[in-house]
Amino acid sequence: MTRYWKSMEETIKHMLLVALALLTMVPIIWMASISLRSEEYVFSGHIVWTGPLHWEGYVKALTEVPFFRWLANSLRIGALQTLGQMFVGVCAAFAFAYYRFPGRDILFLFVLMTMMIPMQVTLVPTYLIVNQMNALNTLAGVVVPHLASGFAIFLLRQSFLGIPKELAEAAAMDGAGAFRVLWTVYVRMSGTMLWTLGVIAFLANFNEFNWPLLVLTDPDQMPLPLAFQYFRTETQMDWGATMAIAALSMVPVLALYLIAQRHIVDGFAQSGLKG
């Protein structure tokens, strides 16, 4: 009897979760559904489209605007910014985790503090600096101001602290210099964390909107999320094409998420949130 109730309870929970998951998916289902309709059926009132599929929206999105150029811009900004953040982060995290030096704790507190301050507090002066350096509408102007990431430094330091210091000391005994210790011990042993951080940072950088909006005003330079906004104002009434380009913009992100799901999920489990 209790076993019967157990399986009954499990079924009810599944029903509840499936309903919620469906509700959560409505926007994405609807997006796909609108993007595949012909013009006359866009407003037919069906949520899920079962009629013939029309790919005009996708053709428009791929041929009438430089979609692949925007995608390339996005990938370039995302990759460079992520690699830069990881490099700066690994170096700083190593200094914090491996060495003892005067001012270390205060400096680390400062790094934590930078995470707590909304980026908009420094937005206007940062824009003025980039403008003064003549770096508006350049890749460097988008990427460089956000290379020092408190999030990256914090996570990497946590991960480095978990590596036994004896290993590093043994390597140093064998005559390894600081760079060698960093590379052979700390970087090699934090593979999972580096991948995790890389994926999370890449997604964030790929999706960033606010800062590129200010720096990149030239449509040829824009990353997808920004260019997409520009595309909408051009084709105000064309829902099919708008939804098609929205769906296309989601593809790279979804692909990465599918491939790296484990890293994203595990990363949060070990990011030291246990207090």
Add this chain to the structure above:
Amino acid sequence: MKLFIGYRRKMLLLPFLFLVPALLLYAVFFVYPFLFTFLLSFQQWDMISPDRTFAGLSNYAELLRDEVFWMSLRNTFLYLLMTMPVSIGLGLGLALLMESLSRGRAAYRFLFYLPVVSPIAVVAILWSLMYDHRRGVVNMLLTFFGIDGPNWLSDATASLWAVAIVGIWRSFGYETLLYVSGLKSIDKGLYEAASIDGAGRLSRLVHITLPLLSPITLFMVIMGVISSFQNFTLIKIMTGGGPNNSSNVLVHQLYQEAFQFFSIGKAAAISVILFAIVLLISSAQLRLSRSAVHYS
């Protein structure tokens, strides 16, 4: 002796060598702009003319007389109250439901986290169409349940709610994920011991699970306040702060003042006020947490 001094100096020099990239970047793109914001908030400037003139406290005085500012300030807090409790509650509920299942956990986790990784600009445009008065899917679904939905984005009483719903949709998966990993790290022996002592489900939840999750909850609350105050993209794309500033928030007003009206001094003053609010809330939270949070 000489060797010893060399060694000591190296020990000091090396860590700073590794910190140079980070410190240099922070100096140029964080500390300097941060101090610069304060300076700008006491000046009058339109970004174009070569001269910035000293204006004393007039930017702040102007803000205090500005109805839009009070509206934005109110909406910033309202948005926080509309999104954070729902998002955290939903995250906790879903995590508890999912962890008690024997199968299918990974699939749910995947689906609920999908909105979190979606590009926010795409999400904003997608939802703008979903909120369309007649043709959007939101009102279509509401009609199905017999509810006559408002004209979400052009109705001053509904616009902030419309944005908040998207904010919740985008963030609860993150909270779910954090709670799931928190639940995994709880020692199952605690539950068994409590069961033997006769504790029911509810009392195990209240006396074991929730206290052990409290550090995660604190983290979510602190990060939630900061990220909800930074909610710019949804507002910019979905409503532009309208209609009639009914959905304007501080970060969006800051953007308008700086890059649409070119009153840099006023924008900087908003930055300073935003900073002061975040500082106040964060330190209050940390102080409160010392008594309320349970560290195992």
